[in-house]
Amino acid sequence: MNENICLVDRDFGKAVRTATQCHIELKNAYGPDDIRHLSYEKDIGDPGEYPFTRGLYPEMYRNRLWLKSFIVSYSTPEETNKAIKEYIANGMTDIRMNSDLPTQCGIDPDHPAAWNSMMCGGVASYALYTYERMLEGLPLEDVVYELAHMGISNFIYIYGLFVAMMEKKGLNLNNLHGNGINDPIRAKLVYECPDLPTNIARRVWLDHIEYAVRHTPRWKACVPNGVDPQQRGMDVPRELGGCIAVAITMIEDLRKRGISIDDFGPMVFSLDAESDFFETICKFRAARKLWARIAKERLGARTKRAMQLKIGIRTSGLSLTWQKPLNNAARVALQILSCVLGGVNSLDASSIDEAFGLPSLDARVFNLDTQHIVTHEANVPLVADPLGGSYYVEWLTSKIERETEKYLEEVDARGGIFACLESGWLHGLMEANRLRIQKEKEEGKRLIVGVNAFRSQGPEGPINQAIQNCSYKVPTVRQREELVAEVKRFKANRDRRAVMQAVRRIYQATRSGENITRPIIDAVKVGVTIGETVGTIRSAYGVPYDPFGQVEAPEFFREAIKE
Amino acid sequence: MNRAKKIRILLAKVGCDIHERGPLTLMWAFRNAGMEVIYTGRYATPESVAKTAVYEDVDLIALSDHTGSMPIIAESVLNALRKIGADRIPIMAGGLILPEDIPVLEKMGVRGNYGPGTPVEAIIDEIRQIAGVKSVEA
Numbered sequence: 089m090n091e092n093i094c095l096v097d098r099d100f101g102k103a104v105r106t107a108t109q110c111h112i113e114l115k116n117a118y119g120p121d122d123i124r125h126l127s128y129e130k131d132i133g134d135p136g137e138y139p140f141t142r143g144l145y146p147e148m149y150r151n152r153l154w155l156k157s158f159i160v161s162y163s164t165p166e167e168t169n170k171a172i173k174e175y176i177a178n179g180m181t182d183i184r185m186n187s188d189l190p191t192q193c194g195i196d197p198d199h200p201a202a203w204n205s206m207m208c209g210g211v212a213s214y215a216l217y218t219y220e221r222m223l224e225g226l227p228l229e230d231v232v233y234e235l236a237h238m239g240i241s242n243f244i245y246i247y248g249l250f251v252a253m254m255e256k257k258g259l260n261l262n263n264l265h266g267n268g269i270n271d272p273i274r275a276k277l278v279y280e281c282p283d284l285p286t287n288i289a290r291r292v293w294l295d296h297i298e299y300a301v302r303h304t305p306r307w308k309a310c311v312p313n314g315v316d317p318q319q320r321g322m323d324v325p326r327e328l329g330g331c332i333a334v335a336i337t338m339i340e341d342l343r344k345r346g347i348s349i350d351d352f353g354p355m356v357f358s359l360d361a362e363s364d365f366f367e368t369i370c371k372f373r374a375a376r377k378l379w380a381r382i383a384k385e386r387l388g389a390r391t392k393r394a395m396q397l398k399i400g401i402r403t404s405g406l407s408l409t410w411q412k413p414l415n416n417a418a419r420v421a422l423q424i425l426s427c428v429l430g431g432v433n434s435l436d437a438s439s440i441d442e443a444f445g446l447p448s449l450d451a452r453v454f455n456l457d458t459q460h461i462v463t464h465e466a467n468v469p470l471v472a473d474p475l476g477g478s479y480y481v482e483w484l485t486s487k488i489e490r491e492t493e494k495y496l497e498e499v500d501a502r503g504g505i506f507a508c509l510e511s512g513w514l515h516g517l518m519e520a521n522r523l524r525i526q527k528e529k530e531e532g533k534r535l536i537v538g539v540n541a542f543r544s545q546g547p548e549g550p551i552n553q554a555i556q557n558c559s560y561k562v563p564t565v566r567q568r569e570e571l572v573a574e575v576k577r578f579k580a581n582r583d584r585r586a587v588m589q590a591v592r593r594i595y596q597a598t599r600s601g602e603n604i605t606r607p608i609i610d611a612v613k614v615g616v617t618i619g620e621t622v623g624t625i626r627s628a629y630g631v632p633y634d635p636f637g638q639v640e641a642p643e644f645f646r647e648a649i650k651e
Numbered sequence: 652m653n654r655a656k657k658i659r660i661l662l663a664k665v666g667c668d669i670h671e672r673g674p675l676t677l678m679w680a681f682r683n684a685g686m687e688v689i690y691t692g693r694y695a696t697p698e699s700v701a702k703t704a705v706y707e708d709v710d711l712i713a714l715s716d717h718t719g720s721m722p723i724i725a726e727s728v729l730n731a732l733r734k735i736g737a738d739r740i741p742i743m744a745g746g747l748i749l750p751e752d753i754p755v756l757e758k759m760g761v762r763g764n765y766g767p768g769t770p771v772e773a774i775i776d777e778i779r780q781i782a783g784v785k786s787v788e789a
Contacts, residue, residue: 189666189667189668201666201667203666204668279669279693280694561749562718565723
């Protein structure tokens with residue numbers, strides 16, 4: 089080819105798909121015939137009215153904007169504390185917590201399996217004082233805290249830390265506000281989390297939810313999560329259907345403990361905002377509508393609150409690219425817009441540098457500013473459900489609703505969501521769809537800008553390079569050694585008798601079938617760690633103390649449970 | 652290629668890292684390239700990786716990690732291999748690898764050290780080279 093001649097291809101960059109990201113085939117236009125099966129009162133309704141397709145509140149965002157949240161969790165409690173305060177100063181209104189990966193797996197930093205990922209992804213929050221340091225100077229009452237951890241053991245334990253901190257300060261537990269994902273299906277399906285086997289996790293899950301409903305009514309102790317299954321390969325109907333199936337199982341299990349759906353109150357789902365703009369918007373509309381009807385008709389909800397589904401968002405981390413990372417700004421902005429058009433209640437949007445590690449302050453401020461621009465300059469939130477009535481949007485909402493219902497019927501026929509997990513059926517679906525997407529990318533049927541299309545010619549430019557180089561540094565060997573020493577010191581300096589007593593109580597409660605939440609709250613107050621809590625629960629069920637099968641139960645523990 | 656024995660790879664994730672899309676994508680690509688892949692799954696220990704590599708008689712170990720801790724992980728696997736006298740098995744690494752970690756890993760003898768976005772073909776070429784070099788030495 090002669091390089092001096094520049095040819096212009098009129099069709100360069102032409103669309104290659106006719107279906108949504110999740111393979112819903114689309115026509116080129118929609119009209120009245122496509123939504124003739126829908127009635128405004130029954131299927132759509134005004135904002136604030138059943139079935140809440142158009143949003144939960146009549147005033148929507150005029151009354152209250154969505155919560156702006158991030159997972160803030162760096163290597164040390166001090167760094168994390170400083171970062172939380174900086175983000176609040178820039179408009180963060182909701183604090184999402186996470187822990188380092190070993191904590192999420194239910195082990196302490198002095199466990200040999202912790203070494204390789206210690207302080208990565210967050211603070212090693214193995215004991216009460218780590219949280220006290222991390223939240224120093226921050227109010228515990230009437231601030232929304234969210235827990236985004238993995239293992240089911242983490243939610244009951246960290247909830248225990250919050251309750252313990254509040255009780256120590258004499259604060260009112262009615263004012264503990266927030267939620268934890270605490271989804272036992274996600275923990276196994278997506279992460280194969282080693283902390284607890286599924287049957288034990290299911291009991292711990294329910295103990296925690298039951299206790300929270302009775303003692304901290306504004307703490308939502310389970311938020312079925314669709315984000316991670318979707319990122320791992322599930323399509324939209326299965327993301328949404330999975331959340332609904334978990335919610336149904338929870339409400340039915342709680343009923344056996346004397347708690348009704350009306351006691352539980354509004355449901356919250358954690359959903360994914362993917363790059364497919366309209367599919368994402370319609371998913372949120374369909375989710376509210378489906379839940380309202382299932383809550384009312386299947387689960388017998390009588391109160392309006394119990395028919396309402398709040399939607400918390402994590403935008404797609406998977407959509408972010410390492411190549412030409414500046415493009416991530418456009419991706420995240422569109423995902424944010426789809427959330428606002430879809431009427432979500434809280435939004436944790438990814439940052440443009442997140443393909444490289446934990447996000448930088450700069451990138452996150454940009455992210456908050458994007459949301460401020462959507463609000464104040466683009467004026468998007470002034471009108472509720474602005475796309476309501478669009479032929480396409482109503483058709484796609486209805487289509488997602490129907491596909492999700494079909495999936496739910498299949499889950500029911502297979503014995504419910506736990507049976508579908510145990511049989512491996514969910515894994516099979518997820519993996520098949522992941523491979524389908526991977527093949528489409530290889531074959532050019534799904535284009536990712538900068539990755540399999542529109543690649544940069546030569547090295548990245550200075551802006552992209554700057555984004556690539558701002559990743560957060562992981563802890564050094566020395567920092568890890570110091571943490572291990574700190575944990576050992578901490579464990580050696582506790583009141584041994586009190587620790588033994590507390591561990592014995594958790595052990596006995598686990599064995600007797602009593603709710604284990606209160607014993608855990610009491611235990612964290614005397615310094616019982618996450619690893620010890622997990623080990624105790626496991627031992628009470630007769631499974632090995634250590635989830636990794638590498639270490640023996642500590643001597644004090646064996647002594648504590650002797651008699 | 653006219654080889655009697657297929658290249659055998661142990662794809663491993665050591666520690667508590669949960670990110671699995673990378674190794675799953677590679678597993679698929681390696682198989683399509685005619686290789687045999689054994690995947691440890693997540694939460695493997697350095698000792699179990701070393702033992703599996705010996706039992707399965709692999710040509711190389713490919714480590715994947717997205718926590719940014721690859722030098723620490725590679726060192727722990729190398730130590731475990733040395734302990735059982737199997738440090739002849741070559742190691743390559745990929746995932747979230749920081750630029751400053753690359754010379755450290757190279758000094759340990761770890762090959763590849765690929766960041767996100769590396770074309771799969773480049774990784775496969777390197778594997779063929781490592782496996783080929785090994786069979787010449789043997």
